[in-house]
Amino acid sequence: MKIEPGRQSAQDYASGGGNGYAATGVREPALPRAATPADEEMPFETMLAMIWRNLCRSKTAVFGFIIVTAIVFVALTADIIAPYSYENPAGGSLLPPSLKFPFGTDPLGRDILTRVIYGTRVALYVGLGSITLAVLLGIPLGVCSGYYGGWVDLVVMRVMDLILAFPIFLLAIVIMIILGPSTANVVLALAIVRIPIFARVIRGSVLTVKELDFVSGARSVSATDFRLLFLHILPNCLAPIIVTATVSTAFAILVEANLSFLGLGTQPPTPSWGFDLKQNMTSLSERPFIVIAPGLAIMFTVLGFNLFGDGLRDALDPRTRS
Amino acid sequence: MRAYVIRRLLLLIPTLLGITMVVFLAIQSIPGDPIEAYLGQFYEEELAASLRKQYGLDKPIYVQYVLWLGRLARGDWGKEVLSGLPVLDQIRERLPVSLELIFGAMIVALLVAIPAGITSAVRPYTASDYTATTGAMVGISVPEFFGGILLVLLFSLGLGILPVQGFKPWSQGAGDHLAHMVLPVLTLGLTRGALLTRMVRGCMLEVVGQDYVKTARAKGASEFLVISKHALKNAMIPVITVLGLQVGFLVGGSIVVETIFSVPGLGQYGINAISSRDYPAVMGFILVSSLTFVMANLMVDLAYAFLDPRIRYED
Numbered sequence: 001m002k003i004e005p006g007r008q009s010a011q012d013y014a015s016g017g018g019n020g021y022a023a024t025g026v027r028e029p030a031l032p033r034a035a036t037p038a039d040e041e042m043p044f045e046t047m048l049a050m051i052w053r054n055l056c057r058s059k060t061a062v063f064g065f066i067i068v069t070a071i072v073f074v075a076l077t078a079d080i081i082a083p084y085s086y087e088n089p090a091g092g093s094l095l096p097p098s099l100k101f102p103f104g105t106d107p108l109g110r111d112i113l114t115r116v117i118y119g120t121r122v123a124l125y126v127g128l129g130s131i132t133l134a135v136l137l138g139i140p141l142g143v144c145s146g147y148y149g150g151w152v153d154l155v156v157m158r159v160m161d162l163i164l165a166f167p168i169f170l171l172a173i174v175i176m177i178i179l180g181p182s183t184a185n186v187v188l189a190l191a192i193v194r195i196p197i198f199a200r201v202i203r204g205s206v207l208t209v210k211e212l213d214f215v216s217g218a219r220s221v222s223a224t225d226f227r228l229l230f231l232h233i234l235p236n237c238l239a240p241i242i243v244t245a246t247v248s249t250a251f252a253i254l255v256e257a258n259l260s261f262l263g264l265g266t267q268p269p270t271p272s273w274g275f276d277l278k279q280n281m282t283s284l285s286e287r288p289f290i291v292i293a294p295g296l297a298i299m300f301t302v303l304g305f306n307l308f309g310d311g312l313r314d315a316l317d318p319r320t321r322s
Numbered sequence: 323m324r325a326y327v328i329r330r331l332l333l334l335i336p337t338l339l340g341i342t343m344v345v346f347l348a349i350q351s352i353p354g355d356p357i358e359a360y361l362g363q364f365y366e367e368e369l370a371a372s373l374r375k376q377y378g379l380d381k382p383i384y385v386q387y388v389l390w391l392g393r394l395a396r397g398d399w400g401k402e403v404l405s406g407l408p409v410l411d412q413i414r415e416r417l418p419v420s421l422e423l424i425f426g427a428m429i430v431a432l433l434v435a436i437p438a439g440i441t442s443a444v445r446p447y448t449a450s451d452y453t454a455t456t457g458a459m460v461g462i463s464v465p466e467f468f469g470g471i472l473l474v475l476l477f478s479l480g481l482g483i484l485p486v487q488g489f490k491p492w493s494q495g496a497g498d499h500l501a502h503m504v505l506p507v508l509t510l511g512l513t514r515g516a517l518l519t520r521m522v523r524g525c526m527l528e529v530v531g532q533d534y535v536k537t538a539r540a541k542g543a544s545e546f547l548v549i550s551k552h553a554l555k556n557a558m559i560p561v562i563t564v565l566g567l568q569v570g571f572l573v574g575g576s577i578v579v580e581t582i583f584s585v586p587g588l589g590q591y592g593i594n595a596i597s598s599r600d601y602p603a604v605m606g607f608i609l610v611s612s613l614t615f616v617m618a619n620l621m622v623d624l625a626y627a628f629l630d631p632r633i634r635y636e637d
Contacts, residue, residue, distance in 0.1 A: 060459075162340045167615045169574025174348050174608055177596055254465055258578055261467050262593055274465070281471060281582075285486075288475050295468035303463035 054315035061311020067304025075120040084111040086118045087269045094287050103293040106276065107283050112290060116297045118271040122183055123301055126256040127249040130190035135245055137191065138198025143229055145199065146206030157203070160196035168193050172255055176264045183266045186259055190252045201244050205237030212236075239316040246309035250302045257298045273298045326627055330620065341612045342394070346387050349605050394609075400602030402595075409606040413588065417610060419489070420587035423506055423579065424572045424614075428565070430511025431518050435561075436554075438515075439522025443530060444549060454519060461516025466575045470509035470582045477505060487583045506583045510575050514568050521564045525557040532556075559629060566622030570615050577611075 055061050074081065084090035089109030090101070097104045103112035145156040163171065175189035209215065210233055218232050259265030260274030268275060273294040280290040357370050357379065374380045378389050393399075399410040442454040464472075478486040484505055490498040529535065530553055538552045539545075577589030584590070592607030594600075 162344065165337055165341055165616065166344070166612050167570035167573045169571070169577070170608065170611050170615075173577070173592075173596070174345075177604065178348055178351050180353075250463070254463075257465050258467065258574075261465075261578065262581060263597065274467070277467060277471070284471065284474070285479060288479060291468070291471050295465075295471065298465055298468060299460070299463050302465075303460065306459060306463055 051312075051315045055311050058311045058314060060307045061315070064304045064307025064309075064311060067300055068308050071120050071124065071301050071304060074117055075124050078117050078121060082114040082117045084114045086110065086114050086271045090114070094283055094290070096287065097289060104287065104290055106280055106290060112276075112280075112293050115271040115276055116273070116293050119273045119276065119294065119297055120301070122266050122270060122272045123253045123256065123298075126183065126186050126190065127253040127301075127305070129187040130194065130252045131245050131248050133187065133191035134194035134198055134248070135241065138195045139202055139234070139241070141195065142199035142202030143206055143234065146203035147210060147225070147229055147233070153203075156199065160199050163193065163196045169255060169258065172259060173262075173264060176259060181264050181267055183256075183270060183272070186256050186265045189259075190255055194248055194252070197244060197248065198241065201240050202237055205240055206233055209233050209236045243309055243313045243316060246305055246312055250305035250309065253298070253305065254302050323627060327624060330623055334616070334620065337616055338613075341616065342391060342609070343387065345605060345608050345612070346390055348608070349601055350383070352601065399606050402603050403600045404598060409602050412591065412603070413606050413610050416586060416588045416591050417614075419585060420576050420580070420589060421614070422503065423510060423576050423585065423587060424569070426503065426507035427510035427514060427572055427576075428568075430507055431515035431568070432565075434512065434515030435518030435522050438519045440526055440549060440554070442519070442523040443526030444545075446527060451523075455523065458516045458519040458523075461513060462520075464513060466509055466513050466578045467582055469513055470505065470579060473505050473509055474582075489583075489585050502583075503585075506579045506585050509582070510572060510579045513575065514572060518561065518564065518568065521561050522557065525560050526553060529553045529557045555629075559626070562622060562626055562629065566619050566626075569618035569622070573611050573615050 055065070087110070089105075090111040091105050091109055093105060093107055093109040095101055095105040095109075101111050101113065103116065106112055106115065141156050141160075145153045166174070171193050172186075172189045175192060176185060179185040179188065215228065215232055218228055223232070256265055256272070257274030257277075260272040261278045263275070263278070266272035266275055268279075276294045277291055277298075280294070283290060357373050357377075358365070360373070361370060371380070378386055381389070397410055399408065399413075401408055402412065438454045438458070442451045445451055461469075474486055477484040485502055488502055490502050492499050530549075535548060535553050538548045543552070576587060577593060579585070580587045580589040581593055588607060588610060592604065592611070595603035595607055
């Protein structure tokens with residue numbers, strides 16, 4: 001049926017796309033119709049602003065964000081703000097805190113504050129590096145598993161189950177034994193143990209999203225699998241990935257500290273909070289304060305990412321949106 | 323229920339095969355040829371070949387795996403490189419210490435998490451709730467080794483009421499043994515308790531808002547009865563699942579805690595074996611630690627089916 005603009009009759013409405021309101025001459029209520037397209041066409045910037053507004057509503061999330069920003073700032077400017085060299089002794093061994101050495105010196109005479117400042121680099125390198133790697137490897141696995149199903153799903157998910165059959169920390173230790181201790185290998189080991197988490201999260205989201213109407217719509221205009229996956233499905237699975245990634249960063253930093261504490265992670269003289277704590281612990285009874293600075297550094301960094309992740313979860317969760 | 327238990331037990335077989343396969347491949351992929359390491363830099367090729375044949379190293383890798391599984395099943399877990407003692411005996415001696423630590427920590431975690439989580443959830447967004455949630459958040463962010471050191475600073479070096487580190491077996495007196503175990507158990511338990519507290523709070527909040535809890539209140543049941551009898555049971559179901567997952571972290575955490583406090587458990591054994599490159603011992607450590615995790619998960623799954631009558635697992 002060919003309809004000329006402006007000449008639609010009541011009969012056309014009744015027989016075709018009418019919704020009952022038009023036929024009876026009553027104006028369609030504005031709200032339900034206006035809400036849907038506005039939601040879908042919301043510009044990216046507006047969405048970001050909304051997430052940001054939600055995030056700012058929680059004091060703890062803001063606190064977390066400030067910590068994370070501060071850590072990143074310290075890591076970037078370590079060469080400028082650190083008072084001494086992290087490798088060479090700056091004074092006598094095991095000096096008490098003073099104006100010159102705010103946290104004292106370690107058993108090798110190095111300034112503890114300087115070591116803590118440079119420690120942010122290893123923490124961020126491991127935290128962000130391993131999670132980026134895990135996301136980059138986990139997304140294709142999870143997407144293929146969820147989208148194609150069948151034997152692809154079966155094989156991928158059984159391998160992921162096998163990885164998850166080990167306690168995470170133990171598996172990280174096993175990988176470090178094979179690869180040998182170094183910071184780069186910690187990044188790799190933590191990425192491997194974290195891949196199943198991302199693959200599962202993404203698979204779950206893809207399973208939900210791929211049944212939605214807009215995907216069938218895209219498929220009906222013969223979009224390729226690649227286009228469907230990366231332009232239509234993946235952007236709709238981003239929220240859980242971002243939240244999982246933030247919380248996983250906290251976890252990765254914690255595990256690096258633990259591995260280095262056991263001597264399986266970052267090797268000296270590179271400053272790592274975990275290793276420094278282990279080394280300073282030998283002088284615990286003479287100078288109890290020397291373990292406090294690296295310990296607090298780990299605690300606040302992990303706390304920052306955890307709080308930020310918690311806040312993001314609330315901000316991105318549609319149920320808590322206003 | 324019985325069918326579920328049987329199916330769950332059958333599921334153990336592929337899991338165990340998978341774990342042994344990963345451990346076998348891991349040990350295989352450690353750089354270095356054991357025969358070359360044994361013979362030194364200069365050796366005759368014929369001698370090396372005959373040794374390879376003797377130990378079955380000339381066979382394809384899957385045959386080696388099956389042979390190795392057979393040896394494991396017969397209790398031949400190899401000998402420590404340095405001492406020559408059988409690995410399985412060493413592990414048998416140390417496993418109870420680790421299990422005591424893990425079990426104790428689990429109880430501490432529950433003793434902290436259940437009251438704290440409930441108080442939090444029953445009066446949400448009050449001072450007591452904020453205290454509990456802040457404490458839990460900080461607790462999650464403290465690594466075990468730092469928490470342990472802080473406890474040592476407070477109780478051992480500060481107050482002087484508990485030993486700094488070391489271990490006394492039960493045979494040397496229960497009091498002495500327990501005094502040495504208090505700090506390791508607390509260290510491990512409090513960190514895990516922090517995470518569980520959040521979990522208990524979340525589950526409790528969800529359950530308290532449900533209709534059947536309102537009904538119980540409307541019938542005039544006391545608040546204590548409503549919470550402890552009606553709400554807690556349902557709230558505990560997801561908590562138990564999380565507890566099962568926590569066992570993995572307890573096994574991992576026990577490695578660190580045993581190192582800090584010089585507790586002669588499986589974890590300390592493993593770390594020593596790793597630093598002295600004693601691979602038969604390393605293998606035993608990895609295998610038994612993973613088995614502990616798998617068995618704990620099995621128990622949690624069975625407890626889960628037992629606790630929640632809605633779950634009948636009859637698909």
